[in-house]
Amino acid sequence: MKEKILDFIEQGNYVEARKEIISQNVVDIAGLFEEINQQKLLILFRILPKDLSSDVFTHMSSELQQYVIESITDEEAISILEHLFIDDVIDFLEEMPSNVVKRMLRNTNENTRRIINQILNYPEDSAGSIMTIEYADLKKEMTVKEAIQYIKKIGIDKETIDTCYVINSNRILEGVISLRKLILSDNSTLVKDIMDTGVIAINTHDDQEDVANMFKKYDYYVMPIVDKENRLVGIITVDDILDVIDQEATEDLQKMAAMQPSEKEYLKTSNWALAKHRIPWLLILMISASFTGNIITRYESALQSVIILATFIPMLMDTAGNSGSQSSTLIIRGLALGELKTSDILKVLRKELCVSGIVGIILSCANFLRIYFIGKVEILVAVTVSITMFLTVILAKIVGGSLPIIAKKLKLDPAIMAGPLITTIVDAVALIIYFTTATWLLGI
Amino acid sequence: MKEKILDFIEQGNYVEARKEIISQNVVDIAGLFEEINQQKLLILFRILPKDLSSDVFTHMSSELQQYVIESITDEEAISILEHLFIDDVIDFLEEMPSNVVKRMLRNTNENTRRIINQILNYPEDSAGSIMTIEYADLKKEMTVKEAIQYIKKIGIDKETIDTCYVINSNRILEGVISLRKLILSDNSTLVKDIMDTGVIAINTHDDQEDVANMFKKYDYYVMPIVDKENRLVGIITVDDILDVIDQEATEDLQKMAAMQPSEKEYLKTSNWALAKHRIPWLLILMISASFTGNIITRYESALQSVIILATFIPMLMDTAGNSGSQSSTLIIRGLALGELKTSDILKVLRKELCVSGIVGIILSCANFLRIYFIGKVEILVAVTVSITMFLTVILAKIVGGSLPIIAKKLKLDPAIMAGPLITTIVDAVALIIYFTTATWLLGI
Numbered sequence: 001m002k003e004k005i006l007d008f009i010e011q012g013n014y015v016e017a018r019k020e021i022i023s024q025n026v027v028d029i030a031g032l033f034e035e036i037n038q039q040k041l042l043i044l045f046r047i048l049p050k051d052l053s054s055d056v057f058t059h060m061s062s063e064l065q066q067y068v069i070e071s072i073t074d075e076e077a078i079s080i081l082e083h084l085f086i087d088d089v090i091d092f093l094e095e096m097p098s099n100v101v102k103r104m105l106r107n108t109n110e111n112t113r114r115i116i117n118q119i120l121n122y123p124e125d126s127a128g129s130i131m132t133i134e135y136a137d138l139k140k141e142m143t144v145k146e147a148i149q150y151i152k153k154i155g156i157d158k159e160t161i162d163t164c165y166v167i168n169s170n171r172i173l174e175g176v177i178s179l180r181k182l183i184l185s186d187n188s189t190l191v192k193d194i195m196d197t198g199v200i201a202i203n204t205h206d207d208q209e210d211v212a213n214m215f216k217k218y219d220y221y222v223m224p225i226v227d228k229e230n231r232l233v234g235i236i237t238v239d240d241i242l243d244v245i246d247q248e249a250t251e252d253l254q255k256m257a258a259m260q261p262s263e264k265e266y267l268k269t270s271n272w273a274l275a276k277h278r279i280p281w282l283l284i285l286m287i288s289a290s291f292t293g294n295i296i297t298r299y300e301s302a303l304q305s306v307i308i309l310a311t312f313i314p315m316l317m318d319t320a321g322n323s324g325s326q327s328s329t330l331i332i333r334g335l336a337l338g339e340l341k342t343s344d345i346l347k348v349l350r351k352e353l354c355v356s357g358i359v360g361i362i363l364s365c366a367n368f369l370r371i372y373f374i375g376k377v378e379i380l381v382a383v384t385v386s387i388t389m390f391l392t393v394i395l396a397k398i399v400g401g402s403l404p405i406i407a408k409k410l411k412l413d414p415a416i417m418a419g420p421l422i423t424t425i426v427d428a429v430a431l432i433i434y435f436t437t438a439t440w441l442l443g444i
Numbered sequence: 445m446k447e448k449i450l451d452f453i454e455q456g457n458y459v460e461a462r463k464e465i466i467s468q469n470v471v472d473i474a475g476l477f478e479e480i481n482q483q484k485l486l487i488l489f490r491i492l493p494k495d496l497s498s499d500v501f502t503h504m505s506s507e508l509q510q511y512v513i514e515s516i517t518d519e520e521a522i523s524i525l526e527h528l529f530i531d532d533v534i535d536f537l538e539e540m541p542s543n544v545v546k547r548m549l550r551n552t553n554e555n556t557r558r559i560i561n562q563i564l565n566y567p568e569d570s571a572g573s574i575m576t577i578e579y580a581d582l583k584k585e586m587t588v589k590e591a592i593q594y595i596k597k598i599g600i601d602k603e604t605i606d607t608c609y610v611i612n613s614n615r616i617l618e619g620v621i622s623l624r625k626l627i628l629s630d631n632s633t634l635v636k637d638i639m640d641t642g643v644i645a646i647n648t649h650d651d652q653e654d655v656a657n658m659f660k661k662y663d664y665y666v667m668p669i670v671d672k673e674n675r676l677v678g679i680i681t682v683d684d685i686l687d688v689i690d691q692e693a694t695e696d697l698q699k700m701a702a703m704q705p706s707e708k709e710y711l712k713t714s715n716w717a718l719a720k721h722r723i724p725w726l727l728i729l730m731i732s733a734s735f736t737g738n739i740i741t742r743y744e745s746a747l748q749s750v751i752i753l754a755t756f757i758p759m760l761m762d763t764a765g766n767s768g769s770q771s772s773t774l775i776i777r778g779l780a781l782g783e784l785k786t787s788d789i790l791k792v793l794r795k796e797l798c799v800s801g802i803v804g805i806i807l808s809c810a811n812f813l814r815i816y817f818i819g820k821v822e823i824l825v826a827v828t829v830s831i832t833m834f835l836t837v838i839l840a841k842i843v844g845g846s847l848p849i850i851a852k853k854l855k856l857d858p859a860i861m862a863g864p865l866i867t868t869i870v871d872a873v874a875l876i877i878y879f880t881t882a883t884w885l886l887g888i
Contacts, residue, residue, distance in 0.1 A: 025642050027662050152628075162606050162624070180606070183627060184596075198469050216690070218471050219683040221665050238682050239663040245686065246660070249693040250777055253700075257773035257863065258766055266778045267788065271795060275802040278770050282807055285766055287814070292758035300751050307748050313757060314736035314871055321765070322702055322729055322864045326722050329701035333694055334710045347711060351718070358719040363726055370731070419701065419863050420766045427758055 002032060009040050018047055026052065030059035042071055054083030062095035069100055078107050085160075087132035087240065090119050127211050128204035130244065131225045131234035136164040140174055140192035144185045151179070160237060163222050166195045171231040173201055173224055201226045204233060211236060212244045213338055252336055256329070256418035258285060285424055292428040299435040302444045308377065309438055312385045313431070319363065320392045320430040321423030327352055327400030328422050332414045335404060345405045349398065356397035364390040384441050388434040395433075396426040446476060453484050462491055470496065474503035486515055498527030506539035513544055522551050529604075531576035531684060534563050571655050572648035574688065575669045575678035580608040584618055584636035588629045595623070604681060607666050610639045615675040617645055617668055645670045648677060655680060656688045657782055696780055700773070700862035702729060729868055736872040743879040746888045752821065753882055756829045757875070763807065764836045764874040765867030771796055771844030772866050776858045779848060789849045793842060800841035808834040828885050832878040839877075840870040 005024075008017035021029055021044070033041050033056065045053055045068060057065060057080050069077055081089055081104065093101050093116065105113050115133060122128030136154060138147045151161055164182070166175040175195030185194055201224045202211050214223065215238055225234040251261040258281035262269060296303065296313075303309055331348060334340035340348070364386040372382040400422045404414035438444065449468075452461035465473055465488070477485050477500065489497055489512060501509060501524050513521055525533055525548065537545050537560065549557050559577060566572030580598060582591045595605055608626070610619040619639030629638055645668045646655050658667065659682060669678040695705040702725035706713060740747065740757075747753055775792060778784035784792070808830040816826040844866045848858035882888065 023642055025644060025662065179624065198467055200469060212686075215683075216686050218469065221682065238665065238686070239659075242656075242660050242682070242685065242689065245689050245693075246781060249690075250781070253697070253773055253777055256697075257769045259770050259773070265783045266774050267784065267791060267795070271798040271802065274795070274799045275806075278767075278799070278803055279806055282763060282766055282770075282803065283810060286759055286763050286807060286811065289759040289762040290756075290814070292762075293755040296758070297752075297755045300754075303754060304748060304751050307744050308741070310744075310747060310754055310757075311737040311741045312734075313754075314740070314761060314875070315730055315733040317758060317761060318733040318736075318864075318868060318871065319726060319730050321867070322726055323722075325701045325863065326703050326726075329697055329703070330710050333697055337690060337694070339709045340711065344711065351711070351715060354715040355718045355722070358715065359722055359726065362719075362723055363730060366727060367730065370734070419769065420762075423765070424762060427762065431758070 005032065006036065009036055009044065014043060014047060017044060022049065022052060026055040027059050029056045033060060034064060038067055042068065046072075046076075050079060051083055054080045058084060058088045058092075062092070065092055066096060066100065069096070069104075074103070074107050077104065081108065085132045085134050086115060086119065087130060089116060090129070093120065122204060125208045126204065127202045127206045127208060127225055127236060128234070130208055130211075130240050131204070131236050132160065133234045134160050135222075135224075135232075135235040136161040136179075137171075137232055138164050138166045138177070138191050140166045140168055140190075140195065142191045143187065144182055144189045144191065144194075145187040147182055147191050151182075160222065160235060165199070165224050165232055165235070166191055167232050173199060173226050173230055173232045175199055176224070199224065201230070201232075202236065203228070208244045209248050209336075212241050212248065215241045248336070252332065252415045255413060255415035256332065258282065258418075258420040281420065285420055288424045289427070292424070292431060295428060295431045295435070299439070302435060302439055305444050306381070306438070306442060308381060309384075309434070312371075313434075315367075316385070316388055316392060316430050316434055317423075317427045319389065320396045320426040321419065323356070323359065323393045324396035324400035324422035324426045325419035327356075327397045328404055328418050331401050331404045332418060335408055335414050340405075342405050342409045345402060345409075348401050348405060352397045352401035353394070356394040359397070360390040360393035363393055380441050381438075384434070384438045387437050387441075388430065391433050392426065392430040395429055396422070399426055399429075449476060450480065453480055453488065458487060458491060461488065466493065466496060470499040471503050473500045477504060478508060482511060486512065490516075490520075494523060495527055498524045502528060502532045502536075506536070509536055510540060510544065513540070513548075518547070518551050521548065525552065529576045529578050530559060530563065530678075531574060533560060534573070537564065566648060569652045570648065571646045571650040571652060571669055571680060572678070574652055574655075574684050575648070575680050576604065577678045578604050579666075579668075579676075579679040580605040580623075581615075581676055582608050582610045582621070582635050584610045584612055584634075584639065586635045587631065588626055588633045588635065588638075589631040591626055591635050595626075604666065604679060609643070609668050609676055609679070610635055611676050617643060617670050617674055617676045619643055620668070643668065645674070645676075646680065647672070652688045653692050653780075656685050656692065659685045692780070696776065696859045699857060699859035700776065702726065702862075702864040725864065729864055732868045733871070736868070736875060739872060739875045739879070743883070746879060746883055749888050750825070750882070750886060752825060753828075753878070756815075757878075759811075760829070760832055760836060760874050760878055761867075761871045763833065764840045764870040765863065767800070767803065767837045768840035768844035768866035768870045769863035771800075771841045772848055772862050775845050775848045776862060779852055779858050784849075786849050786853045789846060789853075792845050792849060796841045796845035797838070800838040803841070804834040804837035807837055824885050825882075828878070828882045831881050831885075832874065835877050836870065836874040839873055840866070843870055843873075 005017055005020045008020065048056065057068065093104065105116065119128060136151050138150065142150065162179050164177050164179060165173060166177060168174055175197045176199040177191060177195040181194060200218060202214060204225055204227055221238045222235050224232055225236060227233050247263060254261040260277040260280065262277055331340060367389050368382050368386040371377045371385060372379060403417040403422065407417045408414045449461055449464045452464065492500065501512065537548065549560065563572060580595050582594065586594065606623050608621050608623060609617060610621060612618055619641045620643040621635060621639040625638060644662060646658060648669055648671055665682045666679050668676055669680060671677050691707060698705040704721040704724065706721055775784060811833050812826055812830040815821045815829060816823060847861040847866065851861045852858045
């Protein structure tokens, strides 16, 4: 199919190409447009039906959107924007350079411009910034017949009106009703008599991560957004929540790997930006790790007299870091998904103590067997390493399990308390345990 | 509200409690039920309207579900199950002990039992295992009037019939149409003349992660599931996809922190199970790290003559690990979200080379200034450490950037090539670079 369309385009047979294209899914058409010559794309784009070209436009990459918008007339551009949902307009404008944004806003009508500016002004990652305004707002005094007429008038074939919200004369949100229920009800029934009043609303300034958790909790496809006075101002649909969930998980992952978070795709981020996101934490951790080095300096003479001790430093450090990362990862994720609360800290500590006991015993026994029987190391050295291993695992898991919760209690982001920072902390303590045990057992 | 209901329950005033409860959202009712005495819960559960009690049942924890099912009669249990969507029945049965499952299956009718058994037999994490069968399947020869009558007959007030799928006489999926469009169309129109034929279907055996990516790509709320012969067998709704996305991200995170993945919540997992998930990788990594230790043994005499070199080992190892983790995290996430393909490996390598050049220069300069001017270390030692730092960062980022892609090419899970494994690998190489540079520069 795709080859056929590309062939038609190559031959300049746009009539046949158009015929084939309009039977495709919009997302796939947008994908196809990324692959063809830009001039040919422009011709095709112009001969598509208006509705379809707007839908395809929404799914194009922002590079291609910019090319198209800069190549067409103001009238054409406005006609595209008029067919888009407001949230798609916002997504588009956020990626455009300011001259394009200005040109677009200059040409839209005053009401739309006001709404766009308002949404653009909501804090990043707030519910308001991802909402859309194409919803059906019914008055509670309407009859079913009036309601259906109103819905038909505002444009019925939109998924966003499968759920209708009911407001009073001050636009205060009072209920919700499905289009299905309206259609099945008697024409003269009043909307207020059949609406569901147990409607759960989101505030414009709620964080998008909390919004995502509400969607997960209540299994809704769409939720209403209200302002501080509980007036209905927009809706959020579940397809935007899919993106939010991915974005939040990506941000957490980046923080957990000691980077400043960024929403941009890897290949689309410049080398400088990537470096800038990575350097600060590497510098901080590098300097912190030098304190770990200082511990070695303090025990320099002990180390010099039993130089074999140095051999086990990498293994002890790595195991400490890995043990701590395991615990902190589980706790950070549990906090992010709302499965753990800060009040669970004692439960977590008790659990980590038990688990680390089991893990510590098995690792230190395995380690003793390996270095004493296979490595043929002196028994006291083997005992020193194994005791350190046991204590380190316990300590690492307790630190790894508790720091994310403490961070959350202090209103810091728990994701910072992940592998890299935990490793730096427990490495230092592991070395102190190691050399203390060594000086005591080996008498150095 | 909640306090009021709990008060009524405490007083044994179930009539008033019931009145208050039925005005609440089902998810919140289920939450409330987790907090009250189990016997009182059972009384309340029995006096709720049938539809509502089934809905609430779906949202209860599996512990509470088990308690309820074991406390009620077979008839009551069957009546609950009959009101549930098949995917909720499956979710429930998967968590129950086998005697409960057997009792339930024994009491359902043959047709339902066959369907349940079939879905339970789909591979874990496949599209079939998360699908449901409550959808509207229209015949393409139906008129709009017949279609609407059919939908009303199968039960109209379900979100899952906002989108209807059209099949031919062999149940082959041929099109899709929205309930809205049906209602707006002329009664005598044939469904096949107004349906959308560009329907995108999922195969029962597709992986749920791929299914989630399809939902993200096409922005659908529901997608049809077909078998190998392209016959319609079920649908997947977007609310289940929200859970899939979380679950896949959690699994990746656990693997990235060197654990065996588990779907169970942290606090609900036994200490033994947690330990069992953590020990294998810790053991593997501990043994691998001892090879890093062997490198130190090889340079024991060099180390003994310039013991200060030992001081910088933790810093070099930690920085190497952190640099590598940053790169591997970005690449693993990019692969999981489909933003990166294995064919991008050269682009990634080029990018990591540039970024690591920038990062390496800045870290090694900062490091030189700190240890030479503040630490007052001999200049040749400072140069050795800084050169090692520079080369290690470059190497770590190239290893961290390429191993996940190579893993994916070899059909392994890229998430394994994360922090812990990368750290072990680059630690060893960092030490070789360190001691080679040292013997060469310091002449030891």
